[in-house]
Amino acid sequence: MATGTAADADPLAAQARDFLLASLATAYPQPELAATLAGLADHPALGAMARAVDEGGLPALERTYVDLFDRGKGRVSLYETEHGRMRGLSKGHDLADLAGFYHAFGLELDASDLHELGDHVAVELEFYGLLLLKQALLSAAGDGEGAAIVLDARHKFLADHLGRFVDVIAAQPAVGAAPAYAPVLRWAAELVAGECAALAVTPAPLDFFFGEREPDDVECGAKVRLPVVD
Numbered sequence: 001m002a003t004g005t006a007a008d009a010d011p012l013a014a015q016a017r018d019f020l021l022a023s024l025a026t027a028y029p030q031p032e033l034a035a036t037l038a039g040l041a042d043h044p045a046l047g048a049m050a051r052a053v054d055e056g057g058l059p060a061l062e063r064t065y066v067d068l069f070d071r072g073k074g075r076v077s078l079y080e081t082e083h084g085r086m087r088g089l090s091k092g093h094d095l096a097d098l099a100g101f102y103h104a105f106g107l108e109l110d111a112s113d114l115h116e117l118g119d120h121v122a123v124e125l126e127f128y129g130l131l132l133l134k135q136a137l138l139s140a141a142g143d144g145e146g147a148a149i150v151l152d153a154r155h156k157f158l159a160d161h162l163g164r165f166v167d168v169i170a171a172q173p174a175v176g177a178a179p180a181y182a183p184v185l186r187w188a189a190e191l192v193a194g195e196c197a198a199l200a201v202t203p204a205p206l207d208f209f210f211g212e213r214e215p216d217d218v219e220c221g222a223k224v225r226l227p228v229v230d
Contacts (some may be wrong), residue, residue, distance in 0.1 A: 012136035015195075019129030022188040025049060026078065027122035029061045045187030052180040061180060068178055076172045080119040083165045083206035094161070095119060101157055102127060105134065121169065124162045125188060128195070131157065151199075158196055163203035166192045 023048055024033050037050035053061055069078050077083065080098075081091040098118045102108070107127065116123050135150040169175060170185040196203065 010136070012132045012139065015191075016129045016132035016136065018191055019125050019132060021046065022184070022191055023122045023126035023129060025184045026125060026188060027063055027116060027120070029053075029058055031058065033061075034058045045046045045183045048183050049180040056202055064178065064180060068174060068181060074174045076169060076174050078121045078169060079117060080121070080161060080165050080206070082126065085167060098124075098161060101153065101161075105131070105153070119161075121166060121188070123193075124157075125166075128154070128157060128192075154195070155199055155201055158192070158199065158201045159203050163192055163201055165206045168206060 019038070022045075024036060027033070034053050037053050040046045041054070043049045043050065052064075068074075069076055071139070081094050084220065095118060102118065107126075131150055131154050135147050135154070139148040153168060162219060166185070167189040170182075170189040175185050176182050193228075
């Protein structure tokens with residue numbers, strides 16, 4: 001993908017918008033999500049979620065989220081570091097690497113806003129959307145060197161983090177059976193797969209081992225989220 005030209009800016013901004021929407025839809029349901037979904041009843045990926053909120057309200061979607069991703073019997077984790085056979089050994093390194101990505105682009109995780117940890121799929125999708133937006137702005141400004149730096153970060157973030165587990169979440173039977181979340185996670189996986197294909201990135205996939213817990217798995221403390229960008 002070329003960088004540094006104004007022609008690149010609009011497609012990148014459109015991609016950024018999709019990633020930010022996918023981030024909002026995969027995070028714990030908040031009023032911001034309900035307000036956003038109000039105008040997306042016909043969206044191919046978000047329409048079912050919009051209808052679910054319209055019919056049952058946000059609390060119903062919150063219950064679905066908790067049952068499916070948080071405390072349900074067949075819980076499917078949305079956290080990168082809960083995927084992979086060696087997750088217990090690599091968790092600290094992966095979280096530190098993610099924090100390094102965020103810090104390098106001036107994004108500090110907000111510990112006062114207790115939402116998702118840095119390895120939550122919504123946080124990673126949001127960060128990638130911000131990378132796309134940043135590259136779009138740099139390209140529009142004619143800053144080829146800056147755009148190239150962001151492009152390199154996109155490569156690395158896909159290879160080391162985001163590209164490794166989103167499709168695994170979408171493929172879980174429990175997710176596929178959830179009318180509101182199945183199309184959202186499929187769409188998120190398609191967005192990520194499209195980026196990997198466009199940038200010729202082949203991440204090493206992580207598996208999800210349902211019901212298995214390693215003795216050295218570590219529970220982290222405060223949940224956090226990147227700042228929302230308008």
